Amino acid sequence: MAKKFETISxxxxxxxxxxxxxxxxxxxxxxxxxxxxxxxSTLSLEGRKIGMSKDAFKGICKLVxxxxxxxxxxxxxxxxxxxxxxINRLKVAAQAKGNTTVSLVLSPKTRGIIxxxxxxxxxxxxxxxxxxxxxxxxxxxxxxxxxxxNDEGGVVINTSSPxxxxxxxxxxxxxxxxxxxxxxxxxxxxxxxxxLHRLVCANGMIGTSFEESLKLGNLNPNEVSKFWGELNSxxxxxxxxxxxxxxxxxxxxxxxxxxxxxxxxxxxxxYSDADTKEVExxxxxxxxxxxxHLAGIDTHTFTQAQKKGARTGTSVWDLIxxxxxxxxxxxxxKIEDYDRRRGQVYAGKMMVKTFDMxxxxxxxxxxxxxxxxxxxxxxxx
Numbered sequence: 001m002a003k004k005f006e007t008i009s010x011x012x013x014x015x016x017x018x019x020x021x022x023x024x025x026x027x028x029x030x031x032x033x034x035x036x037x038x039x040x041s042t043l044s045l046e047g048r049k050i051g052m053s054k055d056a057f058k059g060i061c062k063l064v065x066x067x068x069x070x071x072x073x074x075x076x077x078x079x080x081x082x083x084x085x086x087i088n089r090l091k092v093a094a095q096a097k098g099n100t101t102v103s104l105v106l107s108p109k110t111r112g113i114i115x116x117x118x119x120x121x122x123x124x125x126x127x128x129x130x131x132x133x134x135x136x137x138x139x140x141x142x143x144x145x146x147x148x149x150n151d152e153g154g155v156v157i158n159t160s161s162p163x164x165x166x167x168x169x170x171x172x173x174x175x176x177x178x179x180x181x182x183x184x185x186x187x188x189x190x191x192x193x194x195x196l197h198r199l200v201c202a203n204g205m206i207g208t209s210f211e212e213s214l215k216l217g218n219l220n221p222n223e224v225s226k227f228w229g230e231l232n233s234x235x236x237x238x239x240x241x242x243x244x245x246x247x248x249x250x251x252x253x254x255x256x257x258x259x260x261x262x263x264x265x266x267x268x269x270x271y272s273d274a275d276t277k278e279v280e281x282x283x284x285x286x287x288x289x290x291x292x293h294l295a296g297i298d299t300h301t302f303t304q305a306q307k308k309g310a311r312t313g314t315s316v317w318d319l320i321x322x323x324x325x326x327x328x329x330x331x332x333x334k335i336e337d338y339d340r341r342r343g344q345v346y347a348g349k350m351m352v353k354t355f356d357m358x359x360x361x362x363x364x365x366x367x368x369x370x371x372x373x374x375x376x377x378x379x380x381x
Contacts, residue, residue: 007143016147020126025114025153025186026106027123032095035060035102037087039080043113045104052113055187056105059116063102064090105186109151115186124216126155129184132216133157136192140235142179145197145204150338154185158204158341160197164238168245171252174198178239181206181341190216192231193348194241198321204328205320206344210241210352247351250358251317257356258292258299259307261285264319267346268326271339278333282322288312308356316355323347 008016036044040057043050061071064087075083105115105123117123137144142159149155160179167175177197184190193213196205212234216227256264265285268274280286291313292299302310327335327343335343 007145008147013144013147016149017130020130020149020153020155023108023149023151023153024126025108025123026111027103028106029101029103032091032100032102035091037084037091039084040075050113051110052116056113056116059187060087060091063099063116063118064094066090107152114152119218123186124184124190124219126153126184128219129155129182129190132190133182136180136182136231140180145179145195146337146341148337148341150336152186154188154338155183156206156338156341157182158195158206158344160195160239164240166238166240168248171248174248176240178237180234180239183341192216192227194234194239194244196241196244196348198324204344205324205351206341206348210244210348212241243352248317251320251351251355252315254316254355254357255311256314256316256319257308258288258302258310258312259304260316260350260356261288261312261314261319262307264323264350267343268323271327271335271343273334274331279326282326283319284314288314311357311360316350316357320347320350323350 030045034046037057037060038044038049040054041051043052043056043060058068061068066087071083074086099118103117103119103123104113105117106112107114115123136142137159140161141163142161145158145160147155147157158179158181160177162177164178165175166178175198179195179197181193181195182191183193191213192215193206194210198205212230214227214230217223261283262285265276265279265283268279268283269276272279276286289299292310299307299310324344324347327340327347
């Protein structure tokens with residue numbers, strides 16, 4: 001079977017690079033005292049109301065020292081008005097501690113606030129990102145598989161190389177091209193993660209949650225030197241994550257829970273225009289529910305905890321490959337290019353999570369026909 005390996009042309013790369021630079025997020029610094037939170041989606045800036053994203057609101061909470069979990073609990077208990085007053089009071093306290101300025105990142109399309117940062121150096125421009133990424137691609141002889149940009153200036157570039165091919169011992173059809181995913185976004189920053197291109201079906205997975213994922217927080221010499229050192233270490237292993245094989249084998253031998261299957265199903269629908277029936281080929285949720293119902297078990301009454309304890313007939317590995325196949329190929333559904341990369345990131349996160357069924361211990365009482373043991377069973381003998 002021929003190994004599938006598709007790349008984009010240099011002309012396409014140059015076009016995408018220009019588009020990414022043109023869509024670079026805007027950044028402005030303001031005095032902290034001139035900002036006032038109206039609600040979780042609106043900020044008053046020098047008396048002018050501006051919309052902000054959920055990530056921007058989280059950024060403000062982080063700057064004033066309000067944990068997101070506490071914020072949710074507090075707002076549910078006391079309402080949005082009380083939350084607004086709390087955040088603005090914490091802002092005054094933060095100013096007293098020396099936090100006098102804040103960096104606001106604006107969407108190049110809507111001019112809404114998409115990120116709030118303490119240090120303006122936290123945002124690396126797309127131009128600098130591309131210069132650094134290109135030098136890494138050239139140094140390690142990587143080819144660009146795809147290049148995606150969203151409306152907020154976020155960029156994702158997947159790269160790999162047939163020279164970095166490796167397989168999993170004893171497993172048929174489990175060969176991969178190793179490579180790197182380069183990402184730059186207002187909230188995620190400049191990230192470099194392992195990119196895994198599965199040969200048998202040309203599926204792609206982005207490992208932002210793998211321990212080898214790197215983040216370049218700023219461009220000071222020490223940070224850059226450390227960044228290159230870790231990259232060299234990853235390249236020496238052909239961009240192969242250390243615990244990847246162990247996790248693949250575990251995923252193959254672990255059944256997915258109903259909760260995991262529902263989450264995959266909802267993600268496929270959220271990032272595409274496919275309907276419930278159409279995503280069934282990649283995530284057999286309806287078939288699985290029907291099997292439960294045939295056994296007299298109504299899954300619609302399950303709590304989330306019960307769904308996590310409900311074992312399906314599909315392995316976690318099959319679910320992950322269903323996800324990567326859905327997002328790596330054109331199946332006739334409308335999926336934005338950047339959302340395809342988000343889907344591949346989602347699959348990578350699922351790969352390294354603690355699987356719901358991984359702690360289930362086989363029991364001698366799993367067989368309904370086995371001898372039951374119960375209190376008082378041996379009385380009278």
